[in-house]
Amino acid sequence: MPLDPKARAPLMCITLDGIGMSHAEQAARLCAAGARWVQLRMKGAPRGLWLAEAREAARACRAHGALFVVNDDVAIALDSGADGVHLGSLDLPWPEARRALGPGRIIGGTVNGPGDADRAAASGCLDYAGVGPLRFTGTKGNLAPVLGLEGARRAIARLGGLPAWVIGGVEPADMADIERAGAAGAAVSSALFRGGSIEENVLAFAAAWPRGREPARAAAPIS
Numbered sequence: 001m002p003l004d005p006k007a008r009a010p011l012m013c014i015t016l017d018g019i020g021m022s023h024a025e026q027a028a029r030l031c032a033a034g035a036r037w038v039q040l041r042m043k044g045a046p047r048g049l050w051l052a053e054a055r056e057a058a059r060a061c062r063a064h065g066a067l068f069v070v071n072d073d074v075a076i077a078l079d080s081g082a083d084g085v086h087l088g089s090l091d092l093p094w095p096e097a098r099r100a101l102g103p104g105r106i107i108g109g110t111v112n113g114p115g116d117a118d119r120a121a122a123s124g125c126l127d128y129a130g131v132g133p134l135r136f137t138g139t140k141g142n143l144a145p146v147l148g149l150e151g152a153r154r155a156i157a158r159l160g161g162l163p164a165w166v167i168g169g170v171e172p173a174d175m176a177d178i179e180r181a182g183a184a185g186a187a188v189s190s191a192l193f194r195g196g197s198i199e200e201n202v203l204a205f206a207a208a209w210p211r212g213r214e215p216a217r218a219a220a221p222i223s
Contacts, residue, residue, distance in 0.1 A: 008128075009036035009067065010175075010185030010209045012165050013202065015057070017043060019193055024056035030192065031064035033202040039086055039187065041071040054080035069108065074100050084108070086130060089116070098125035108165075112144035113151070114158055121160035130187055131155050133168025134178075137190070149174075153181040175208035185209070 013035040015023040027038045040057050042050050054070055058081045061068035069084045070077040074097050077085040084106025087097055097107050111117050111129040120129045131152050133144060146168070147155065156164045166178045167187040178186050186209075192201045 008163065008184060010179075011035065011202070011205050012037045012039055012130075012167075012185060012187040013192055014039045014041050014071070014167075014187055014189035016041070016189050016193055021193075022056075023053040024060060026193075026198075027057035027068070028060040029198045030202060031060055031066045033199040034206060035066060035202055036064075037067040037069075039069050039071055040082075041189070043072075047076075051076055051079055054082065058082050067106070069106060077101070077105070084127070086110070094120075094123050094125050111155055111159070111164070113147065114155055117155040117158035120162055121158060126162060128163045128165060128184070129156075129159055130167050131159075131164045131183070132166055132187075134166050134174065135169035137169040149177055149181060152178070152183070156182040172204045172208040175205065176210050179210045 013030045015026045015038070023040055023042055027040065030038055038057065038061050040054055042053060054076050058068050068082050069086050070080060070082045071086050072088065072091050074085050074092050078101065085097060085101065086108040087094060088110040094107060094109055101107060106127045107125060108128045108130055109120050109126045111120050111131045117129070120126050133146050134149065134152055135146055152166050163184040164182065165185045165187045166181070166183045170178070170186045170188050171191060175186060188205060192198060194201060
């Protein structure tokens with residue numbers, strides 16, 4: 001059964017490659033700044049390094065009571081003690097991931113349009129959907145066609161109540177529109193590290209979410 005979006009942080013913070021800071025350090029900085037949900041995204045990293053970073057990031061998130069998920073890889077999520085995994089269209093199919101992870105961990109799936117939304121709604125094994133891209137972003141390679149706000153709204157409407165976090169070039173000024181589109185929150189990466197002002201950036205996004213001025217407390221995984 002999907003988790004109540006009201007119990008989940010509206011801001012999902014995604015770590016970023018190539019900024020001269022380890023992903024584990026990013027996770028710790030984000031949590032110290034008030035983030036309550038961190039996704040580790042390490043594209044093309046050697047597996048040993050990936051796992052080491054994931055384990056350290058998981059410890060940092062646990063220390064702050066923050067939710068921690070790993071992008072792309074179920075085995076890394078399991079071995080690092082993560083709360084769950086986020087899977088794209090080329091990753092392990094959602095039903096197989098659920099069988100591997102069991103009922104106690106979170107699974108998020110990428111939704112790039114109405115067809116993906118229909119599959120997510122029918123899957124019965126996702127806890128949330130990452131809907132996007134909202135607009136062009138250089139953070140992700142092989143970017144899917146841009147949805148825009150109206151496209152994101154249409155995809156969210158087809159999710160059958162599955163909580164959605166909008167992703168792709170999101171800025172603080174977008175947060176109110178994203179909430180009005182029916183999303184439970186937004187997933188953000190590069191904008192959190194802009195100018196090296198992680199603390200200020202996290203606070204700016206959290207303050208822009210209409211449901212409150214403080215980040216929501218992270219929920220426990222499914223039991």
